[in-house]
Amino acid sequence: GDGKARVERMFGFMDRFLKNDPISLQKDIMDHVEYTVARSRFSFDDFEAYQALAHSVRDRLIERWHDTQLFFKRKDPKRIYFLSLEYLMGRSLSNSVINLGIRDQYADALTQLGFEYEVLAEQEGDAALGNGGLARLSACQMDSMATLDYPAWGYGLRYQYGLFRQVILDGYQHEQPDFWLNFGNPWEIERIHVTYPVKFYGTVHEEDVNGVKTQVWVPGETVEAVAYDNPIPGYGTRNTITLRLWAAKPSDQIDMESYNTGDYINAVVNRQGAESISSVLYPDDRSHQGKELRLKQQYFFVCASLQDVIRRFKDTHDSFDEFPEKIALQLNDTHPSLATAELMRVLIDEENLGWDKAWNIVCKVFSFTTHTVAPEALEKVPVDLMASLLPRHLQIIYDINHNFIEELKKKVGLDYNRLSRLSIVEEGAVKNIRMANLAIVCSHTVDGVSKSHSELLKTRVFKDFCELWPQKFHYKTNGVTQRRWLVVSNPSLSSLISKWLGTEAWIRDMDLLAGLQEHAANTDLHEEWNKVRQVNKMRLAEYIEAMSGVKVSLNAMFDVHVKRIHEYKRQFLNLLGIIYRYDCIKNMDKKDKSKVVPRVCIIGGKAAPGYEIAKKIIKLCHAVAEKINNDPDIGDLLKLVFIPDYNVSVAELVIPGADLSQHIRSTSYCLCMLKAFHLMLLTCLNFRHIILCEFYFFFNLFIIRISIYLSVINTEIWCSTAGHEASGTGCMKFLMNGCLLLATADGSTVEIIEEIGSENMFLFGARVHEVPALRESSPLKVPLQFARVVRMVGDGYFGFQDYFASLCDKVEGGNDFYLLASDFESYLEAQAAADRAFVDQEKWTRMSILSTAGSGRFSSDRTIEEYAETTWGIEPCRCPS
Amino acid sequence: GDGKARVERMFGFMDRFLKNDPISLQKDIMDHVEYTVARSRFSFDDFEAYQALAHSVRDRLIERWHDTQLFFKRKDPKRIYFLSLEYLMGRSLSNSVINLGIRDQYADALTQLGFEYEVLAEQEGDAALGNGGLARLSACQMDSMATLDYPAWGYGLRYQYGLFRQVILDGYQHEQPDFWLNFGNPWEIERIHVTYPVKFYGTVHEEDVNGVKTQVWVPGETVEAVAYDNPIPGYGTRNTITLRLWAAKPSDQIDMESYNTGDYINAVVNRQGAESISSVLYPDDRSHQGKELRLKQQYFFVCASLQDVIRRFKDTHDSFDEFPEKIALQLNDTHPSLATAELMRVLIDEENLGWDKAWNIVCKVFSFTTHTVAPEALEKVPVDLMASLLPRHLQIIYDINHNFIEELKKKVGLDYNRLSRLSIVEEGAVKNIRMANLAIVCSHTVDGVSKSHSELLKTRVFKDFCELWPQKFHYKTNGVTQRRWLVVSNPSLSSLISKWLGTEAWIRDMDLLAGLQEHAANTDLHEEWNKVRQVNKMRLAEYIEAMSGVKVSLNAMFDVHVKRIHEYKRQFLNLLGIIYRYDCIKNMDKKDKSKVVPRVCIIGGKAAPGYEIAKKIIKLCHAVAEKINNDPDIGDLLKLVFIPDYNVSVAELVIPGADLSQHIRSTSYCLCMLKAFHLMLLTCLNFRHIILCEFYFFFNLFIIRISIYLSVINTEIWCSTAGHEASGTGCMKFLMNGCLLLATADGSTVEIIEEIGSENMFLFGARVHEVPALRESSPLKVPLQFARVVRMVGDGYFGFQDYFASLCDKVEGGNDFYLLASDFESYLEAQAAADRAFVDQEKWTRMSILSTAGSGRFSSDRTIEEYAETTWGIEPCRCPS
Ligand SMILES: Cc1ncc(COP(=O)(O)O)c(C=O)c1O
Ligand SMILES: Cc1ncc(COP(=O)(O)O)c(C=O)c1O
Structure with missing residues (x-):
């Protein structure tokens, strides 16, 4: 009765949509100048006007984004989770007003206020959380997924410093850190309550749990992942999907050891070092071999994303049996391929599903797209590094490999050359984990990015795997939006x-x-x-x-x-x-x-x-x-x-x-x-x-x-x-x-x-x-x-x-x-x-x-449609206007 | 003509004040739920409701704060700048709505939405940027300065971690870092464009500039200070003053050496270390001797604040002659006392005023309040540390001391015991700068904080100085708001x-x-x-x-x-x-x-x-x-x-x-x-x-x-x-x-x-x-x-x-x-x-x-009135409603 009336009252205030006539837009912009940017009317410059403008667009994005998320929640379709360590989004303002269909209204509104839309749009800095082609592809594909109404989420890292700025002095390149967040980012929504702990290091020991031998990981370091949501509006649709980027924050768990053994100030300053995990994008557009921080980035991103995916799944499902029907996980290159081992770990160690059930699920949800042309360039992680940073994952990878090799032996016999080429673990003076092999073994589909690339995969890069599982290998030619x-x-x-x-x-x-x-x-x-x-x-x-x-x-x-x-x-x-x-x-x-x-x-x-x-x-x-x-x-x-x-x-x-x-x-x-x-x-x-x-x-x-x-x-x-x-x-x-x-x-x-x-x-x-x-x-x-x-x-x-x-x-x-x-x-x-x-x-x-x-x-629309139909098995889910 | 019409149009949108009737308040709160906190109507909790509520209050604060700042600018009264390394503000919501006179309206509005004001107010965390009495005093005095309409600015440091949280486990205290900013802070306004470089280290060499021997400091490290403004509303007045806190950010100046000599990733991660300057409050409520980071904090805060003060002064004044008539600088304990040397440096090295003119100004603007009771507890900085971190400042302090001692000799003769007790430089195995002596020598007034404290100063703590300059020493009994x-x-x-x-x-x-x-x-x-x-x-x-x-x-x-x-x-x-x-x-x-x-x-x-x-x-x-x-x-x-x-x-x-x-x-x-x-x-x-x-x-x-x-x-x-x-x-x-x-x-x-x-x-x-x-x-x-x-x-x-x-x-x-x-x-x-x-x-x-x-x-109102009249020489400046 009374309570219901109050709730209705509350909803009443939220039921109106923001209006897009020039007067409403002008009022909204000026309100943001005064209250959000907090400038007085006598002193604000073009940048501040841009910020206010951006915030008024953000408001409109948020409306649609909420509706879309709610609609997805209600419909519960199969979802695609796109995992990529890089997104080269560029600017958001112009793209947003175009996709929202209100560019001309804004231009008019600004003209009446004495501003030029183009001048303000030029104030925006680029979001450059990626190196080049691969990263821009992720951005284009996000735009297509939104436009085509797919229930999609992008996951990535919120680097505090994106790709370095190139400054030329005397004709030489100098790299300057990209302070893109220093001036605030109206295009993201900090989700301070969406945080997950991510653990590193430590040891694994065997425990007897109800007579079953169980591996227990006792991690040595915990870092918090905080979500930042970037709404991605589709064109010609109300659908607005989420690109969720993770930032590393110090964990606020009581960590007695570091605080009570000595210098409080140093302990706090060091703890803040947790943030360095997401602080900087690696500036090489090809591979990054064997760097601890890089591996930390990969795991941090993968672990937080999977926790989020599983949390969302468990909100509405009681059993993991439905997991593969509801979830597709896309690995954009090998960078997120630890997700396979991590999902195994969660299903076995935390959800207690047992190996076979877990493996069955893992094999059904992952698909992998490779961008590599040369076998030498494939990513490898030294076993020593993995053993120190992620000891439990190393065990799981070994187990996956063992099962794979055993099955292989049955199939192809004891052709050790072939077995060693296919193995996830590379033997040698320095033992390595071959991340691509891990991804291939765990994925139901492996895609190349063009027809000719696909041939290359068959003949050179993944020759052995293509011979083993020819039906696994496909290609989707890249596109742009x-x-x-x-x-x-x-x-x-x-x-x-x-x-x-x-x-x-x-x-x-x-x-x-x-x-x-x-x-x-x-x-x-x-x-x-x-x-x-x-x-x-x-x-x-x-x-x-x-x-x-x-x-x-x-x-x-x-x-x-x-x-x-x-x-x-x-x-x-x-x-x-x-x-x-x-x-x-x-x-x-x-x-x-x-x-x-x-x-x-x-x-x-x-x-x-x-x-x-x-x-x-x-x-x-x-x-x-x-x-x-x-x-x-x-x-x-x-x-x-x-x-x-x-x-x-x-x-x-x-x-x-x-x-x-x-x-x-x-x-x-x-x-x-x-x-x-x-x-x-x-x-x-x-x-x-x-x-x-x-x-x-x-x-x-x-x-x-x-x-x-x-x-x-x-x-x-x-x-x-x-x-x-x-x-x-x-x-x-x-x-x-x-x-x-x-x-x-x-x-x-x-x-x-x-x-x-x-x-x-x-x-x-x-x-x-x-x-x-x-x-x-x-x-x-x-x-x-x-x-x-x-x-x-x-x-x-x-x-x-x-x-x-x-x-x-x-x-x-x-x-x-x-x-x-x-x-x-x-x-x-x-x-x-x-x-x-x-x-x-x-x-x-x-x-x-x-x-x-x-x-x-x-067009990346074509690419995404191909992925949706043949790789991910998802359907559009269009939010009503 | 046309341009003017546009400007007027723009101003028109900003000329309205926000309304405080329950319906307007409810609409504002719900708008903030949806657009600022970015929650949908179906899923927001008390904390998110608090955030929305806080943002709607913030909007109202900002209105008054703008008007006040504009009014001060127009009137150009003598200003008091209150320098304190600590402010224990606690929560802001309840204090703000009380001072704005709209607590009851908010309570009603929330009740109608089905919320309880008290429950939401409990969601707020404390801003604990201080240790105890001294810090809370600063906070109370800010409230009084606002209420009494004084043209005042507070300056301080925006510690990322305030005073540690005390957690009791088994009866023992454990310290947990205070993550007060992790959940956002609606009470501050990030002023991304108000930044100043702060320099450290390096060397000083002599240069001949137009025949004049000049000391040139070539610093070794630059850090950026970014302003965060916290509006402080007065009670029963429209006046809303500023507490400006500085955060350290890496400088974006091209720093070729660190970037081109090696590892880009490490260079960026290290550079981010600049932030550690403002990352943590020292958790001792008494003195902190000889720690480099502490000295960095002090100088960082003082340097940024003075740059801001001088910039504001120069905006409307052409000559430094008026400086002492327009500016009072209050040193809250010895922590900001480097401000004296820094002002000398700026006036001499950057504004080229010459020693005598600069000294004349410095002596007229500073007042110093001491909170110390024991001479042993007075702050000292080892000369070696100062020489490395602030070589030019050390020179200036030596020069100040030299002049002081020479004058003293004329006055009191060659009583070396007395001279050595009064000297700013403490001789001995480890040479030290006595920060209190520096502050006393450079200030026109030294205040104690109670009658009995004042006696203590005369008889013990600053006996020699009181005998030398009896008229300099006063007291203002502390108060609370x-x-x-x-x-x-x-x-x-x-x-x-x-x-x-x-x-x-x-x-x-x-x-x-x-x-x-x-x-x-x-x-x-x-x-x-x-x-x-x-x-x-x-x-x-x-x-x-x-x-x-x-x-x-x-x-x-x-x-x-x-x-x-x-x-x-x-x-x-x-x-x-x-x-x-x-x-x-x-x-x-x-x-x-x-x-x-x-x-x-x-x-x-x-x-x-x-x-x-x-x-x-x-x-x-x-x-x-x-x-x-x-x-x-x-x-x-x-x-x-x-x-x-x-x-x-x-x-x-x-x-x-x-x-x-x-x-x-x-x-x-x-x-x-x-x-x-x-x-x-x-x-x-x-x-x-x-x-x-x-x-x-x-x-x-x-x-x-x-x-x-x-x-x-x-x-x-x-x-x-x-x-x-x-x-x-x-x-x-x-x-x-x-x-x-x-x-x-x-x-x-x-x-x-x-x-x-x-x-x-x-x-x-x-x-x-x-x-x-x-x-x-x-x-x-x-x-x-x-x-x-x-x-x-x-x-x-x-x-x-x-x-x-x-x-x-x-x-x-x-x-x-x-x-x-x-x-x-x-x-x-x-x-x-x-x-x-x-x-x-x-x-x-x-x-x-x-x-x-x-x-x-x-009441701190009484304290502040005494300071205003007898120490600072400032007048109220009341913004019309
Ligand atoms: C900034 C940037 N870098 C790199 C690329 C990839 O270009 P290409 O495929 O020609 O290497 C693009 C594509 O537009 C881009 O925008
Ligand atoms: C949190 C806190 N600490 C310390 C103090 C100072 O208390 P005292 O003057 O009793 O030392 C106060 C004063 O209210 C306070 O609020």
């Missing part, structure tokens, strides 16, 4: 697309983009298309001038190469190409010069802090740019700029403004054996003697011929590629935005070719149809030129001779692991083809339109 | 007072309480008074039962002894008295028992983590309680309970429920010389031989006689006391609440006697009028009893014989530094007097009323 990469970052192109398609439905259904193909030759479209592209180029040009002081011409081809700096990604090849071009122009007469297509070469990306060669590439870029940009002989014909601190926000600006983008990672188009032979031979020869270049070139051709031969045998030409890129998603973003690709045919490029045809791209490397062209060109010229440009660097033409020496060593004298020399000519040819295409603007525009039109397949 | 200690914590007594005074004006003008005197015999008042007291006792009894399981009788006298555990505060004396009482009751026949006044002895307080003897006292309390409370012979006649984790909130509950409170610190009522003689003699005698007790007692009487003699000579009887308590504020809170005091006559008790008369208290120790009573009682009994009860402890009567041995050593065999033995009889007599008074309920109630009526002088 068109919401962020078109609608948010390229609004004018988006409007144009909607106009010509006559619908905005493509924002939730990318396949509709194919509808642009029929207009690809329409001159009206061409005109509008180019206008949009020109505006985006202008925006980029302004940014370049602001960042580097270099004025660039809008008539030039904007040739962009942005991604992590890596030898295998071959920014050095690009630079050598630029030097070659520079050298050519320098030596041209006026007439020839007038035929040169002007270029603005844009390079950007971070090098891992300990990666010396990558850092030298950055310095080389600056040294070359210094020379070229100040050479009066060159003028607007060639400019080179390095864009510092490449991150998601920079990508959003750069990608729409690019004419051409490079994805020129090395694809070793010979079989491994041949490659080894080739390298061996090169080592014997002294490449510096120009005379031998001839031999080198012929040898290369010989290899190419063999590879063609092999590829013909394989019919599927890409089968034998052992590229260094599993998929690559950067190229998809450029593709969507109508930027032409200059690429090697590996990773996802293979599938892009299938969609738009190789005639709409500039391919090089092991492409069959290019071989004749290779043959036609003078066989001597290119290697000579290659040697020449490398020598220009090595001889100090751009200064810093000593500093660049080791860089040149990497490609000279038989050390050329990433095959810059062998690809150089074909690369230059592809560049020449791009020049020729650019001159024919109509052709270029058509290619550009066809790129966008053919990008439908590369 | 009646808003928190009556209105918030004892609302029923407050209403009663207002009813009988016919006004609430006493809440801003405590002297009005004297009006109660005329009703002190009124039986109606007596009845109402006792009813209120009984209800408060019931609340306390419930708490005791909840905390310790001990059921106590409301008819018993609640005898409370709560404060930091310290030998000089003599909780041990109290315990020995309790043991004595227990022993007496045990040996009584039934008839005598029926005459015993039942007692509930309540002890509470924290011991510093490293203070072993204090921890033994806590354990003894539990051991004795265990015995007594479970002894069926005793029943309700005597109970002993230890209240764990004494803090401001516990004090708010305990104080209104106390009948009697003890403030029985040792006052050495002999002159120092005599005391030394006395101790020497005792050391020669073996006190354990009971036979000698007789001698001991007579000797004691002899000393008392001498002290009486001396006091007669001095006319002012208290002049010669050298107590261990400078003031004591706990007693004032009890006094206000009508609790009778059992106390020694030192510190502020002396002034309480002046106000309410010794006949309304139970005094012991060196009180003249008690000597006859002492004489009448059998001279042998007491010392024998003292020895007996100490032996009961020492012989293991309460168990833990070995553990208590060293505790007994402290009072046996001539070690009795705090004079427990010599005071024991007089203490028991005072206790007996209390028993006699309690039997006469009418007398007791009258005494209680007169205690409250006489407490007017002990």
